[in-house]
Amino acid sequence: MTPNPFRSPHGAPIIYGHRGARGVLPENTMASFRYLRGTGAQGLEIDVQNAASHVPVVVHDPCVPMQxxxxxxxxxxxxxxPKIRDLSLAQLQSYDVGRLNPDHAYGNSYPDQQPRDGERIPGLEQVLDWATGEDGLILNIEIKSYATRDDLGDPPAMLVEALLQALARHRMPGEVLVSSFDWRVLDEVQCQAPDLARGYLTYEQPGEHLTVFEGSPWMAGLSLAQHGNNLPGLIAAQGGRCWCAHHRDLTEVRIRQAHEVGVAVNAWTVNAPEDIARLVAWGIDGIITDYPSRGARHGSRGTG
Structure with a gap:
């Protein structure tokens, strides 16, 4: 079996800063990305979708976020x-995203986040220009695509084409993992760039954001039942290198199942030290966290 570069090295998980370091600095901004590299975290997780003219930009929501x-x-x-897809990069960068809206509930979720007025939504090219100088950086690019709303963004084939064009213009110093909740995107990655590692994002908690169920539009026509209800086995059968699961959906047994079929497991979004320690004890490969310093501090085998 080919070695999986996303399996945890030397018994310690890879720490990924979620949207840079959302708990500390404004998310998906260059300030947050630069801060990350001083925390001891090895990986960076970012959100990418296309603006007007199919230009990839780094932002989470399908519309300019009021929060x-x-x-x-x-x-x-x-x-x-407005929708991200309807604005040019220049128009998007007319918005200041350097602090949280104090009147929005989202802003109260990250009381330690420090403002950086003047930060702008970056284009993917800007982030890749910076990343090429960051030795050993593991880049997890989450492609934002909406399996139930084709009006919110470009189709999967166009999203992947734009990403690949940007990556082709840069020599990344470390591994690149492309992930998405919309597995149609991952099918396109497999078709257009079969050597590019794919991470299958899932959410199995009950509610409106559930993505894994029979007939799910997020699963690109795949059936969990046809794989014995073994989600890691299904991902392995697609050639996926990584299962990117919500941390509450994981158990020690499921992590072991993934490892048995050569699939690495990344947990998102893990902020509590006790959750980090539990996942580490179970053999997790990657921790995606809003607090990368905390992840690096608690993310070693044997901590409790």
């Missing part, structure tokens, strides 16, 4: 802004 963005007039928006 993060101040308009060109410097004022907070009262509702979600």
């Amino acid at each position: 993060l963005a101040r308009g060109p007039n410097g004022k907070w928006m009262c509702a979600a802004g």
Whole structure:
């Protein structure tokens, strides 16, 4: 079996900063990415989707987020802004995303986040330009695609094409993992760039965000039942290198099942030290966290 570069090296998990370091600095900004490299974290997780003219940009929501963005007039928006796909990169960068909206519930979720006024939504090219100088950086690019809403973004084939064009212009110093909740995107990666590692994002908690179930539009027509209800086995059968699971969906047995078929397991989004320690004891390969310093501090085997 070919060695999997996303399996944990030397018994310690790879620590990925979620959207840079969302708990400390504004998410998906260059300030957050630069901070990450001083924390001891080896990996960076970012969100990518296409703006107008199929230009890939680094932002999580399908619309300009009211919880993060101040308009060109410097004022907070009262509702979600325009769709990302409808704005050029220049238009997107007219918004200041350097602090959380204090009147929005999301802002209260990260009380330790320090503002960096003047931060802008970066284009993927800007992030890759920076990343090429970061020796050993493992880059996890999550492609934002909406399996139930084709009006919110470019189709999977176009998202992947734009990503590959950007990657082709840069020599990455470390491994690159492309992940998505929309497995149609991962099918396109397999078709257009079969050597590029794929990570299968899942969410199995009950509720509206559930992605794994029979007939799920997020699973690109795949059936869990046809794989004995063994999710890691299904991912392995697709050639996936990594299962990117919500941390509450994981057990020691499921992590072991993944390892038995050569699949690495990354857990998201893990912020509590006790959750980090438990997952480490179970043999987790990657911890995706809003607090990369905390992840690096607690992410060694035998901590409790």
